[in-house]
Amino acid sequence: MARTLHSTPAADGFRMPGEFERHAGTWMLWPQRPDNWRLGAKPAQKAFAAVAAAISQFEPVTVGVNPEQFANARRMLPPQVRVVELSSNDAWMRDCGPTFVINELGETRGVHWHFNAWGGMVNGLYFPWDLDAAVAQKVLEIERLDRYRAPLVLEGGSIHVDGEGCCITTEECLLDEGRNPELTKDEIEHYLKEYLNVKKVLWIPRGVAHDETRGHVDNLACFLRPGVIALTWTDDHSDPQYERSAQAYEFLSRETDARGRALQVHKIHQPNPILIQPEEAEEVDIVEGTLPRRPGDRLPASYINFYLCNGGAIVPTFNDPHDAEALATLQRLLPERRVIGIPGREILLGGGNIHCITQQQPR
Numbered sequence: 001m002a003r004t005l006h007s008t009p010a011a012d013g014f015r016m017p018g019e020f021e022r023h024a025g026t027w028m029l030w031p032q033r034p035d036n037w038r039l040g041a042k043p044a045q046k047a048f049a050a051v052a053a054a055i056s057q058f059e060p061v062t063v064g065v066n067p068e069q070f071a072n073a074r075r076m077l078p079p080q081v082r083v084v085e086l087s088s089n090d091a092w093m094r095d096c097g098p099t100f101v102i103n104e105l106g107e108t109r110g111v112h113w114h115f116n117a118w119g120g121m122v123n124g125l126y127f128p129w130d131l132d133a134a135v136a137q138k139v140l141e142i143e144r145l146d147r148y149r150a151p152l153v154l155e156g157g158s159i160h161v162d163g164e165g166c167c168i169t170t171e172e173c174l175l176d177e178g179r180n181p182e183l184t185k186d187e188i189e190h191y192l193k194e195y196l197n198v199k200k201v202l203w204i205p206r207g208v209a210h211d212e213t214r215g216h217v218d219n220l221a222c223f224l225r226p227g228v229i230a231l232t233w234t235d236d237h238s239d240p241q242y243e244r245s246a247q248a249y250e251f252l253s254r255e256t257d258a259r260g261r262a263l264q265v266h267k268i269h270q271p272n273p274i275l276i277q278p279e280e281a282e283e284v285d286i287v288e289g290t291l292p293r294r295p296g297d298r299l300p301a302s303y304i305n306f307y308l309c310n311g312g313a314i315v316p317t318f319n320d321p322h323d324a325e326a327l328a329t330l331q332r333l334l335p336e337r338r339v340i341g342i343p344g345r346e347i348l349l350g351g352g353n354i355h356c357i358t359q360q361q362p363r
């Protein structure tokens with residue numbers, strides 16, 4: 001039976017593990033909306049299928065699909081990927097899926113945050129978002145896992161944890177007026193501590209330039225293991241990302257984690273600027289209430305938007321001169337994993353990348 005609990009993970013001895021810890025599997029959703037994905041989402045569906053296939057070499061993958069796309073998704077996804085009917089407005093499982101928490105006995109529960117499409121009626125990215133807002137509960141029902149209903153608006157892409165008491169996030173995202181304008185920074189931090197069971201929250205000032213999420217940390221920085229962070233970087237002082245990454249680097253380098261360790265921060269140079277091409281913009285339907293895709297707009301491309309799975313790291317590539325260096329650096333930093341590059345441009349055109357479309361269920 002999947003119950004809704006009125007306590008908190010911290011009170012019950014549950015914690016969010018680091019993504020680098022063992023997974024039971026990965027959850028994804030299936031893209032289809034033509035006002036976010038070009039050409040009726042066909043290229044995006046191929047890109048999502050490639051990500052699911054890559055992860056399924058390492059651990060079980062489940063993809064939730066709207067009813068009208070079930071047969072198509074089943075045909076496009078490899079047989080080892082489980083396909084379940086699960087309605088959603090779009091396909092960002094990181095953001096609308098549950099945050100899984102575990103305890104010392106190996107039990108798993110889920111945190112169901114409030115979801116408002118990255119800003120609700122203030123600066124949200126589409127309307128409505130009612131189906132997305134129910135995804136976390138449905139996943140937990142399918143898995144028969146108990147659920148905590150957390151009293152704040154939060155997307156999974158706005159947090160990373162080390163599993164040992166430390167969370168990284170950004171002020172730009174969690175203090176944004178479209179999310180929890182009625183809560184103070186201290187109140188938000190209190191909820192993060194209660195629902196993730198962390199002792200320390202590191203508030204990085206800003207995320208990646210041009211990111212329509214307005215500051216998701218998962219495009220900027222992540223834990224490779226406790227005490228070790230990868231950060232998107234540019235050596236170009238005139239790039240709008242330079243100041244943001246430099247500020248994050250200085251901040252993280254002077255901080256310690258919840259156990260008092262200094263953080264090691266590794267820079268991963270971003271790709272050259274990637275702009276929406278005129279034909280790509282034209283291939284997206286215009287719908288009132290959905291953020292439009294305009295030719296020439298810069299996309300928030302970052303190699304940090306990768307996903308760690310059991311024995312693997314699935315990294316977006318951009319057909320860019322920096323791809324090889326990013327993959328080689330991550331392979332050096334993650335010797336225990338097989339680093340695999342998967343083309344990320346189609347996912348980026350929708351507003352995120354591989355990390356944004358995946359959600360780990362811990363073992």
Ligand code: KQY
Binds near residue numbers: 125216352
């Ligand atoms: O987590 C993300 N990066 C998702 C962005 C949502 C994009 C909707 N167009």
